Amino acid sequence: MPGAAGAADLLLERFGSLGAVLTTDRHTLAATTGDRRLAALLDCVHAIVGHVLRSDIAGRTLIADEEAVVAYLRGTCGHARNEELRVLYLDAKNQLIHERAFPGSVDEAPFHVREILRRGLDVGAASLILAHNHPSGDPAPSAADREITQRLTRAAADIGIAVLDHIIVTRTKSFSFRLGATI
Structure with missing residues (x-):
């Protein structure tokens, strides 16, 4: 040793x-x-690092503080060797009320839209931010990333939950579907 x-x-x-x-x-x-x-x-x-980073976004209107959200996501999953999906559930003031992580493999983080939305209903979410990492270091969204974002957004709208963004993070870069750009 x-x-x-x-x-x-x-x-x-x-x-x-x-x-x-x-x-x-x-x-x-x-x-x-x-x-x-x-x-x-x-x-x-x-x-502990996750709690510290999470305290930076607690009580804030998340959609207005993209930098803090991205810093939190980089700290929690940006360095991971496998893909991981995170869902940040927000209240009517766009403040974090719950978070859920879905572990994945080297190149995908499978999940079911139904599971994400069920949890959103359970916690009384008005909106959510979907996020996942790309261990490759390239934050560019894949065709599958775009398709699942559209599917989740449509299904969530049907039950009154807004999908505010889908953020892809790496160790040093990120991509926001809301902004349509690497940030």
């Missing part, structure tokens, strides 16, 4: 960045370092 500096070097060499280390699951971290306690600690640090 390497010391702290050796473990840090090992993890950074293997995963490439601190963000990637923190978004790696604890079992992989433990297998890499041979230290379950270190893996648990890093998992805890990731949770």
